[in-house]
Amino acid sequence: NAGVTQTPKFQVLKTGQSMTLQCAQDMNHEYMSWYRQDPGMGLRLIHYSVGAGITDQGEVPNGYNVSRSTTEDFPLRLLSAAPSQTSVYFCASSRKDRISEQYFGPGTRLTVT
């Protein structure tokens, strides 16, 4: 099992550019989520999904879009990047009845200039 994979590992964007962070898992987990990690701020939930076709907002959803067309994939879209979105982004997955036991990907470090 590859677990949770994320691409790319690093990305630099200019303000206003768009991009998609990719996330995939091979554990057949219903629940998938996106977090951002900033120094001193811990992990903040951006969006989550409890199954294909179902998504919902977390604590900091503004500026980000998600969709879930398959169980395996949960991409995060930045439509118009801003410097405030400079962060490390983590995707995670778990069984829907075990949200406390999330498996995290290796992260994507995004810099917006």
Add this chain to the structure above:
Amino acid sequence: QQQVKQSPQSLIVQKGGISIINCAYENTAFDYFPWYQQFPGKGPALLIAIRPDVSEKKEGRFTISFNKSAKQFSLHIMDSQPGDSATYFCAAIYSGAGSYQLTFGKGTKLSVIP
């Protein structure tokens, strides 16, 4: 509103010492409290977890203590080793139906020096 407060922000402990990280929560609906460990450049990984009907849970050198009346819980790392140097996050969740958000503390960076 910060629902899970974690302290200290950073901690330096001598090898062989005890590392103690504290967390406090506000939402009494929370009923499951996991701890995550994150090494530099990696994603967090589940370390240990506890329910509030248990006052203490031990796994190897890691122990969670829980004080339900005070709404506080803590992680103790006994005989701390340099390999324990990492960032630790406490978290809380209501495990009932329809609850899908894990709330994290802001993290504690632990450095264990030889």
